[in-house]
Amino acid sequence: MSDRHTELLELLDKFGAGLHALLTRLTLREDVAEELMQELFLKLHGTKDQGRIECWYAYARRTAINLAFDWRRRQATRRACSLDDLSERASETDGPLGKLISAEELEQVLAAVGRLHGASREVFVMRYIQQSSYEEIAEQIGKTVHQARALCFRAMSTLRDMLGCDPSPADGKEVQHVTDE
């Protein structure tokens, strides 16, 4: 077996589950996530050596995010439901309608995230969807913690603008975990 295959197997063993979970969160489809995993490792197989396995993971994660949002963009024209019609908090029922509304709420957020560019999108996904710490993000993207924090803050600000977010919460209290510390 070639060195490349060994590296990819090691990457799969160590980070495969996390990558699959990431793809599932970004596509909300297990079947699509499986296909994109295949595509992801296809790309990894054809790319140049990234060196350490951690570098492979950073590259793989970035590629996975791009693959997921490319898929989302292709699907955007096929979605029947108008996201702009949804403005109220969804019912918390577990029934089919509740699940449908819930899925559309997530689609709305993901659609907005998809409009972030490059590094903004990547750090946003790492922070708010993968829930990585600033230290982890900083290490992954090769920046200081301070820089990582600033990137996350700017990405969130941009997303808020896209979604027309009223910065004050419904009950008037500041929401600490949305406003970056």
Place this chain on the structure above:
Amino acid sequence: MSQMNDAELCRRLNVLADVQPSAQATSRAMDRIRQTLMDSNRFVARKSLGRIVMNSKWAKLAAAAVIVIAALIGLQFIGGSTVTFAQVIQPILNANTAILDIVIGADDPNTPVIHDMVMGSRIRRTMSNVQDVVSIIDLQSSKILTLTETKKEAAYIDLKGLPSMPNYMDQLRNVIAQLQDSPHFVVEELGTRDIDGRKAVGFLARHPRSEITIWADAKTGLPIRIDQKDGQMLVIAKNLQFDAPMEESQFSMEVPEGYKLQQMELDLFSATEADFVEGLRIMAEKFGDGQFPDGVAVEDYLKQVPSITKKCEQLKLSDEEQLVLGKKMQQYLLFTRFFKGDGKWYYRGKGVKLGEAEKAIFWYRPRDSKTYRVVYGDLHVADVAPENLPEPLATDDVPPASVGYQQWSKPDFVGSQEDLWRITASEIVAQSDVTLTKGPQGVSVMPISLPYTTAVLTSVSIGDAAVPFEPAGAGQFKLRLPLEKLLAGQTKVTCKWTVPLADLEKAVYGYQAMLKALVPVVSYKLTVALDPDSGLESAKDPTQLSWVPFSIGNPPEPKAEFGSCGIAVQKRK
């Protein structure tokens, strides 16, 4: 955009973060990848890409009577930029609809623009300089429906010879499906520039027969302009949109009520030299006031279409005559558009009047012919040797080698080598035959290293032609290769050199030979032969005068050093 507050955004993000695939789904996804990696030495790229191709609704291949765009793209990922080539081509690979403008030749305000809408297997085409005419190209049935709205005229054109002619999007998919294994495709990054007010990153993808440059939006990675060199034609695609919603009715192949219908047939590869000459005559006589057109390429004809159409109307031709004329003009265009000769064709008819017998207006080399066919101003055609052509051939007009040398973006020369070392009483007289397969683009100086620093290069040749060389260090030399010979298929470089026998490492069994190729190679073979006056014999079989102590083929990657091997010789008893 809907309004929500921070708390709601936070809630939704937390829900998203909590989304987890089932354990079975994760296990299945990982097992699938693991199985593929374990089962083969290479990732089964074709399967994934084949799936993309096979799931596409796009039919095989088609061509409009005017334009065919073919592209060959390299998938070798260079990396180093945020937007990658792989990202850039994804919309192309996955799009089900596309809108694009096509310009042939120069991208200037005077060049007509072809506007295409593509959906499924059909293309809806209009041209900026031809009003009221719409063409629907059906790739599946290999037909074109052309509608002239003001005159209520329609024509069905049956296209022959299509299976080998890709349409724009389908060709890309088919080619990409093969690229994983091909060493011929190389992608180079071109940096950034402004395209239509947007910052764009560029990628140049090369293939021996074609070249494509894709400029993509630096932020989104979506392609915004694609330049393709297809033979002598430059095709520019711009204003690209993928997956835009479209109405199926715009692509209907039904003739509207009240339209007068004609039926035609077009064999894309049927054009002959006689067709082309006849077309030249018509262009001069009927449309050029006795003068040949400024150019005969497709883009030249496109510019002339409005004036040709006007002149056709003035001719007051019957329907039958118009049909015959249309057929002739199509054949005339097809000759250069789907050129079947070798190398380039040359047109020098601008300003030449019909009847000027001494002036050569067009020449080309038929496939596998040693001579050129030259068309003169009175439209007689003669066979002419290359050295007697009106002008020298273009420097890039060299037919590609069917097997052998190709230029690439890497800095190395690569080939295969066979050595014959003749051992005399005092020295090794060696001949190294290096068959080159790859070399850096545009580079003709090839550095070589002989196996020994004390070795002396005595001659270098390709066929009967000597190759100049100069020393570049101990045992190192620079060869000035004739690129045109390499590209023409003469790829064996013969290097003769000598080294004193005393400079080989002595061993109990004879000598230890350094196994070192002159350049990185994919195979290396050493044959030794004993000179009758050497006073030596083979230690293994005294009757043997030559043998192969070492050979290797297909190392994991090209290399120049293969260690050493023993040459078992002894003094003749």
